[in-house]
Amino acid sequence: MARKDEHDKKERILDAATMEIARRGYHQTTVAVIARRAGVADGTIYLYFKNKEEILASLFGRALDRFIAEGRRKLEGLSGAEAKLRAIVELHLTLVGQDRDLAIITQVELRHSLHFLEELSRAKVGRYLGIIAEVIAEGVAGGEFRTDLDPVLAAKAVFGVLDEMATDWVLSRRNIRLEAKAPEVTALVMAMVRPVS
Amino acid sequence: MARKDEHDKKERILDAATMEIARRGYHQTTVAVIARRAGVADGTIYLYFKNKEEILASLFGRALDRFIAEGRRKLEGLSGAEAKLRAIVELHLTLVGQDRDLAIITQVELRHSLHFLEELSRAKVGRYLGIIAEVIAEGVAGGEFRTDLDPVLAAKAVFGVLDEMATDWVLSRRNIRLEAKAPEVTALVMAMVRPVS
DNA sequence: GTGTAAAATGAATGCCTATTCATTATCCTA
C-alpha cells in the first residue's frame, strides 16, 4: 500500500477520533466507534496507534505542530516584540476558535490525568511557552516592555489569559466567535508587559 | 448514629478520596480503594454519595466553599479595589499552594469531561469569577482601575493567570512554594487593571 | 496469473470495577 493512502488512513482515524471524543468525551468514546466513523475495522486502529491513549496524544501533537508552524510563519514577517505578541494573541484565539471539536479536546479532554498532562506539558506546550517567553525577552531587552519582567513567568501569565479565554469559549454555549475578543484580550495582555510610563 | 459521626464518616471518605485520586488519578482510583483508606466498606460509600462522580463533585464543592468563605472574610476587612485584588491573588496562591493533593484534583482531575466541567463551571467557579468581577467593577467605578475595562472579561483574565500559575506549580516537580510567586504575579495582575498614567 | 508479503478484518478474549442488595450489626426508645 502506498505511502499516501497510509497517511490518509491515519489522518482519517484522527479526524474521526476528534469528532467522537469532542462529542462524547474521551472515556465514553470507544475504539469501536472511532473505527466505525473512520471506516476501518477495530483492529486497524492498532496498526497505526499503540493504544487508545496514543490516539489522543497524536491528535494533540498534530494540532500543536500545525499551530506552532503557522505561528512561526506569521511571526517571521514581523519585527518588534509588541507586534509579535499581538500576533500571538490574535493567532491563538483565531486558531482555537476555528475548530470547536478540536478546542473541546485541547481545553477539556486532554487534561484527563496528571500523568498524561505532565508528559504533554513538558514535551509540547513547553515549546509554545518558550516561543512566547522569547518574544517577551526580546521586548524586555529592546526596551519595549517593562524591564522588571521575568519572561518565563510573564509567558505563563499570557498563556493563562489565552487559555482561560479559550476554555470559557468552549464552555459557553453562546455562539460568539472567539476571535471577536481579540482586541480586548490584546489590550489586557499588552497592559501586563508595557512599561509604566 | 449521631449527626456528628455521620458527618465525620462523610468527611473521612472525602479525605480518603482526595489522597487516592491525587495519587492515581480519578479513573485509576477504584471505589474499593477509597473505601479501604476511609476504613469503611465499599457499599457504605453509596450511603453517602450517589455514585463515584459525586464524590469528586463533593470534594470540589467542599474545597471551593471553604475557599470562598475565607476569601470573603479576608476581603471584608479591606477597603479599596486594589487592596482587594491584591488579596485575591495572594489568597488564591496561598490556598491552592497549601494542599498539593487537593491542587492536583482541582487543576487536573476535575477537568476530565466536558459535561462535568460545564456543570461545575456554571455552579461553582462562576461564583468566584463573580467576586473578582465585582472587585474590578468597584475599581473601575472608583477610578482606581482603567475605565475601559470590561470587569467580566478582566476577571476571566485574572483567573486565567492565577489558574495557570497553579497548574504550572502542580505539574512542576520542583519544590518551591506557590505563595513565593505572589509578588511577581500580583505585579502582573495589577498591571492589567491599572490606568495608563 | 501466480506467489509472497503487507495490510486489514472483526469476532473472541480477558480484565476490570461500579453498583447492588441480602445479611448483619448497631442504635435508640419505651
Place this chain on the structure above:
DNA sequence: TAGGATAATGAATAGGCATTCATTTTACAC
C-alpha cells in the same frame, strides 16, 4: 432489655470495552 429502625457490610453481579490474533483480502513483482 426487647424490638424496630437505621446504618454498615462485602460478596456477587452485570456490563462494558480495549486489545489480540487467526483468517482474509489486497498489492505487486516477476
